[in-house]
Amino acid sequence: MTRTLAAIVLIFPAIGRAQEPPDLASADDLAQLLKPILIQKIPPVLFQDSHNWGHQAMIPVGVTWRGLKAEVRKSPRNHDEWRKLIVTAQDLPRTLDLKIHDVKTIDAEKQTFKVFLTFQMGVHYEQQNWANGVRLWSGSVRARAQVKVDLDCENTIRVVFDKGALPDFLVRVRATAAKVHYDKLVVEHINGIGGSGAKVIGDALHDTVKRVRPSLERELLAKASDAVVRSVDTREMRIGFSSLFKSK
Numbered sequence: 001m002t003r004t005l006a007a008i009v010l011i012f013p014a015i016g017r018a019q020e021p022p023d024l025a026s027a028d029d030l031a032q033l034l035k036p037i038l039i040q041k042i043p044p045v046l047f048q049d050s051h052n053w054g055h056q057a058m059i060p061v062g063v064t065w066r067g068l069k070a071e072v073r074k075s076p077r078n079h080d081e082w083r084k085l086i087v088t089a090q091d092l093p094r095t096l097d098l099k100i101h102d103v104k105t106i107d108a109e110k111q112t113f114k115v116f117l118t119f120q121m122g123v124h125y126e127q128q129n130w131a132n133g134v135r136l137w138s139g140s141v142r143a144r145a146q147v148k149v150d151l152d153c154e155n156t157i158r159v160v161f162d163k164g165a166l167p168d169f170l171v172r173v174r175a176t177a178a179k180v181h182y183d184k185l186v187v188e189h190i191n192g193i194g195g196s197g198a199k200v201i202g203d204a205l206h207d208t209v210k211r212v213r214p215s216l217e218r219e220l221l222a223k224a225s226d227a228v229v230r231s232v233d234t235r236e237m238r239i240g241f242s243s244l245f246k247s248k
Contacts, residue, residue: 030038043089045088048086050084050085052083053082055082055131057076077132082126082127084127100116107248115149120147123142123143124140125142140189141187143187143188147182153176154173155172
């Protein structure tokens with residue numbers, strides 16, 4: 001996403017130099033141009049994390065006698081609570097939408113603009129509880145939702161003439177604010193229960209969490225928003241146009 005926003009910045013200077021504020025048609029055309037690039041660049045697995053998955057402990061499995069001395073034999077066995085979370089992007093050609101709007105020229109070097117990005121997200125959560133090699137319990141949940149990201153962005157473009165007659169451009173794009181939210185949450189599977197049964201149970205669980213821990217959802221979305229702001233901050237890129245005219 002960072003590279004794509006950088007591409008947006010490289011195209012925007014021509015728009016921003018207009019005497020009048022840019023019309024939304026230009027931004028819409030740019031968004032349509034960038035959508036297939038995003039579809040190709042967004043990885044299928046957005047986030048993957050596991051806690052203790054595959055953990056084993058040395059468990060006594062027998063006794064060996066050496067004369068009158070007993071020696072306990074140990075062997076690795078599955079143990080403890082295993083948890084796994086996988087977040088994926090789903091059906092991007094159908095579910096992804098990108099909008100660029102409110103393009104404003106602040107001064108000769110800075111522009112601001114807003115980006116709205118949405119696509120379908122899949123979530124798979126699995127947990128297994130083990131004790132001394134015996135699986136006590138296992139369960140999984142599979143769900144999907146439409147994730148939405150609102151970004152306030154700015155780009156700066158500085159022109160330098162320190163190398164030759166043609167200028168170099170120093171470009172940087174960053175997000176100054178982000179808001180992550182979602183809707184259309186559908187629980188597709190709960191530990192062997194699928195279809196309408198999984199949806200009913202999933203809706204009940206979601207409502208229960210919102211009532212019992214209303215701050216939990218807000219905290220998770222706030223963390224996601226902060227992570228987006230940190231990630232959408234490119235280093236200053238130097239583009240030397242003089243190199244384009246060098247003979248091969």
